[in-house]
Amino acid sequence: MLDATLSRIDNEIDQSLNRLFDFLKIKSISTDSKFKQDCDKAADWLVEDLKSFGANAEKHNTDGHPIVTGNLGPDTGPHVLFYGHYDVQPVDPIELWDTDPFEPTLENTPIGPVIRGRGSSDDKGQLMTFVEACRAWVSENGSLPFKVSFFFEGEEESGSPSLIPFMEKHKKEISSDIVLICDTGLFDNKVPAIVTRLRGILKEEIEITGPDKDLHSGLYGGVAANPAKALVNVLSALHDKNGAITIPNFYDGVEELPQNIKNQWRSLKFNHNYFLSEVGLSTLAGESDRSALEMLWSRPTCEINGMKSGYIDEGFKTVLPSQASAKISFRLVSNQDPFKISNSFREMVKSLIPPDCKVSFGNRDASKASQMNTSSPEFEKARQAISQEWDIEAAFIGSGGSIPIAGYFQEITGVDPMLIGFSKDDDQIHSPNEKYDLESFRKGIRSWARVINSFSELQNV
């Protein structure tokens, strides 16, 4: 049953790729309202694709972008829900792309064939690994061994504003025994992994305004408040000289890592020099007394993601700018409370604003960190299944990224989701030239077929 399904996956990989390419061509950028119709189109595409192999499927409109749900398989065995997101990151700086981000290509590269295009890895390519596994299973065996629910959102890259209301309203339909999420990567580009610790996130936008228009810096410079100066003073005050974050009470709720987890992570022999060298760096930044994995998986951060003020184009304009703005995000761990931190951050910013400047804050977007309990049998079943596919012992790891949906499932349905994914560090997700290795895609599909097979051995859990 499994072997035949795996062979079918290999034999039909070209058709799977063609479907993914159709999906990748849809410009479903959720953060930019210009692409609202494209997000809708991506949702429709998914509904049609699920129906094409027998699932019932439905598009649910929300205040933002639609949510797609679907069901397939008998009411026996565990009920498994799979989550993915069809929205993608913006593509700028567009001039740094070597190909059109929405004209996906299969490229031969020194590391093997890769699927190039926005969303190829994050998350359309990963989402489709599970869909293709289900399709192959059904084609080969007539039906799935248990009930699978599909749950796809289109606002993951823009803070999922419609998701919690939807999950709360449809709590019964989305309740399941097992939750699978495919939005993470291989450890160290080769070890299959289940992510059991995720950092939370807090996103803040601040805008400082001063004079009511841009001023001539000769006529006003020196006597008029400069919001760009106010902004750099605020932003530079967020860290101390040792890299620690200075916001009052920021570290409340941060737990030190238990020794057994520290040991487990150490056994992964993470090579941070190689990790940094891949992006042109060589020196570990951040807290000077912590290891790289510890900082990435178990320590909070504060990063400037963008800032803008005054004249930024070619040449020089000696303006004294009327405003300055920045986007800042915090990665959170353990029991840090995003809303308490947001309030403390905002109070600190306000206290640093000079006379004649005003500060305003954008929508805050926040989720807590989460940790999974790996003692339930499906975690070990899945770990063994993916170990077999990749022929290397799979690991329980942490992730520096934030996948708020994991926490939502824990809070709303009480299930600790299993985060399994196949992306690599060099996939350039959120950057120009995003790619997904063909190997990740093919072995990803095969991994899910093995996971489905392993779960079929579970009784109702």
Next chain:
Amino acid sequence: MLDATLSRIDNEIDQSLNRLFDFLKIKSISTDSKFKQDCDKAADWLVEDLKSFGANAEKHNTDGHPIVTGNLGPDTGPHVLFYGHYDVQPVDPIELWDTDPFEPTLENTPIGPVIRGRGSSDDKGQLMTFVEACRAWVSENGSLPFKVSFFFEGEEESGSPSLIPFMEKHKKEISSDIVLICDTGLFDNKVPAIVTRLRGILKEEIEITGPDKDLHSGLYGGVAANPAKALVNVLSALHDKNGAITIPNFYDGVEELPQNIKNQWRSLKFNHNYFLSEVGLSTLAGESDRSALEMLWSRPTCEINGMKSGYIDEGFKTVLPSQASAKISFRLVSNQDPFKISNSFREMVKSLIPPDCKVSFGNRDASKASQMNTSSPEFEKARQAISQEWDIEAAFIGSGGSIPIAGYFQEITGVDPMLIGFSKDDDQIHSPNEKYDLESFRKGIRSWARVINSFSELQNV
């Protein structure tokens, strides 16, 4: 002779305005290479216009935008040279303009009719006040009373890179007894003024690079160097808590103001509260122990004119940016040496750059501060002439802005130029909705006719 000329100016103001509007429609933005042809067109327009009232005129190509020269009048009496610039500032943020910046209009406003459009004040409108005065004089009297040379450049807003080589090469032709420059304003919006102190300027662009591409702040945040953070640390270190500039040796050469000048400036009764309130501010920034005029006219400054890093569009992108850049300008006074300051600034910046970040600097653009000797008779002649036109005692004042050309004339031809202009504080030069009061334009033309008349009484000086 003078009275008839003044009447002609008033009677023919509509024709003068039409010519100015034609000139304003040319998009001669010198800082942006997209507008190179427009700059050339503006130079051609000036040549034709000078010829139209009998001047010989010539366009000189340079490595940048052309320089226009012309001559008119007999070889008797003082030789007077007039300088203006035909290039204008960029127009962004374009969305804040109420009208098309290059479709000038005459608008009735509560403060009277104003000419609206980019360059209306800085400097096309001001330049044309002198040209129109000469045209009216010639129309009325057949010829000018002495030799006038016109000298117009098209790179004033982009650091005048071609000007010094041109002036040195054509030193003989541009040598004159008197130099007039029209690129300054009325004091306090009503008092005609001759600017006798100008701040110098140093413009610096810095770019800090870190990772070789934008990174995912979850996957790399905390362990990878963030150039935006490096930039805010550098920029916030440029001032101390009292507003003083911290660059080593920055204040070398800054002289304290003599008591007699302090007294003269105090007698101008400058209302800094009103000055600030006009741009939505209320609190004097800068050095806490200095008066506003003292800071504006006799103290150096350091301002951030623009900065940019990472994702700055709608929504949120949690990137860790690969680069961060800023434009910074310094206003200089007395004997501050711009190149020494530039070197000291760059050394300081380099010393603050963390491991894994690199800094590069753009072209620096610099000019020293300058002071005019007002004891030669033409200064007093001109002061009396403009006092008569505006019916209020004209003043010798300072200016916070930088007009490097003034220093170039001092250095290359040995003449202290006379800076006379008619713009107002609310002209929004360098900002959206730039305007020039019709009164400034008309009385500006009349002022120059009076100055020409007063100089005709001078023997060869």
